[in-house]
Amino acid sequence: MSVLTKPLKISRLFSLMTALFATATIAATEPTPLDRFINGFPMQLEKETRNADYNELFSGGDASTYFNMRVSEFLPTAILPSRQGVMALAKAPMPAIGKVKADMMSVSKLKGPLSLDQFLEQASFAQGFLVVHQGKIVYEKYPRIRQEDHHLWMSCAKPMASLVIDQLISEGKIDQHKPITTYLPDFKGTSWDGVTTRDVMDMATGMDIEDTTESRFDPNNIARRVYESEFGFENKTRGVENLRDVLRSTPKKDEPGLAFNYASGLTQMLVILAEEVEQDRWAQIFDRRVWSKVGAEGALQLHLTPDGIAAVHGLVSSNLRDFARFGMLYTPSWQKIATEQVVSKEILDRIHSEVRSHEFIMAGFDGPVFADRVGTDDFIANSRQWDLVWPDGDLMKFGLMGQGLYVSPTRDLVIVYFNVNNEDLSAHRFVRPIATSGLFDKQQPKVNPQ
Known part of the structure; x- marks a missing residue:
């Protein structure tokens, strides 16, 4: 496992994380031609990236390049090696x-x-x-x-979570048409009652958890609170929250199935669901069920929150x-x-x-x-x-x-x-x-x- 040699300031860490999933266009300064980094990065860029702000990390500039390719220097990381040897293409x-x-x-x-x-x-x-x-x-x-x-896959990693859930559905361990609270007892009695696993898979829950430019920066919004809790950031009015508690508190906005409302928090619901059903950490579940069968050329890196939850909504590298x-x-x-x-x-x-x-x-x-x-x-x-x-x-x-x-x-x-x-x-x-x-x-x- 790789950890921070010198932890980021928590405010900077949260800025890093919220930017990671933002869809807003960010004005970029003129970056260094990327071919100059093919054989490695200068030490000064590592220092600048560790102290970079929102714009610098995710504008597509030099700090963005460093973070995309060196994220294991910033976050705890589960390493899934190739267990089959390379199956060459x-x-x-x-x-x-x-x-x-x-x-x-x-x-x-x-x-x-x-x-x-x-x-x-x-x-x-x-x-x-x-x-x-x-x-x-x-x-x-x-x-x-x-x-x-x-390099980071970013949100291209999300089907990893749905694949594991689909395997569990095929094995009869999950009924996708039942409320997800069937498998998450501590979510019963919340607004998640009536939301099915299939609704979560399709991001069709009607829950007020959608990722938008506004929601990611509203301290009272669930989308922001999800990210804050994942990184141990203190919410302005609620203090440091637990991710599972934040997800439990998500209010209902509309009936399920009306529209596609993209939310990385929903992918994390699938991670929690798999862990609850399998009684195991997600990294080990995915390794056992999927990656241990693959003849990969390198290790798969699953980047984690401080308390060990795999951030499958975007933080995966290979x-x-x-x-x-x-x-x-x-x-x-x-x-x-x-x-x-x-x-x-x-x-x-x-x-x-x-x-x-x-x-x-x-x-x-x-x-x-x-x-x-x-x-x-x-x-x-x-x-x-x-x-x-x-x-x-x-x-x-x-x-x-x-x-x-x-x-x-x-x-x-x-x-x-x-x-x-x-x-x-x-x-x-x-x-x-x-x-x-x-x-x-x-x-x-x-x-x-x-």
Whole structure:
């Protein structure tokens, strides 16, 4: 376990954490070209990052880069080693992938449309981009990072939590249609009564816990209190709170199922649910059920709150290839990187068959935001901690500052990438053009919303 050599001041630690999940555009100072950091960081930058404020850590500048790649220096960390030895990925380069073009976002300083090759060359914030098809690496570039370097997944980690819950559902240990309070006795008698596990999985609870720019900075709001409690920060009116107590106190805002309301606190509800059902810490649960089956190239890092709760809503790190290996668990090529199938057909069918309506996701704040990120609104909705599901069955998960995880089970395709930018998220614009380019085509089945 890695811990702080010199603990951050608690005010700075909270600023760091709240910024981590913010969606607001932050004006960035001109950063150092990232290729200068490929072989390491100067000592002075480490010192500056340890004392960085909100803007400096998450503006996409130098401190952001350091934190993304060295988070284990700042937070306690559970290390999950590869227990199977490396199950190497074969290579079958497809240069045509680099020629696929996409329009840039309106906020981008880059002039588009650009090909993927052009984007990775010109986008100073782009660090790595990897495409795996049928278990083989068909495109891989590291313009501003080393292949073996660790990097935060940010919110792309959220499906890790839903995968464990789906396994427990398949085993009959959880009934997703029962109130989540069935499994959390100390939550009975609270506003969580009537909220099902499926509602939590789909971020459709109607609870007043949504992450917004305003809620993260309102000391009376549950979203802020969740983050404060995770980092031991003293609330202005309530003092230091326990995370579980804060979640228990969440008030009801609307009836469940009306709209998609994104909230990292809901992912942590799934972590608590898994720990309660399994009577074990989440890091060990995930290792036993998932990661111990994977022939990874490096260790998976799960970054923890001070009292040992895995912050699965965003604080997970690995190298890019192992990030792709997680995505491959949802494809027919899982057997090329794992000794056991951990994403069953039943789980994958559940993600697809229980997807909600397009109106449901667009009724929430983040639906239109997600449409702008990918440059299209032809998706159906979110499902089970995945941000987007398309009619052809493809899945998408976004992460703060431009991390991305795209999985096409029917095409046997995975796309992952690392970036450091909190404003220009144009990297997301390439996933659908690549997947639908015809390079990986065969007849795609339709997915129907429930």
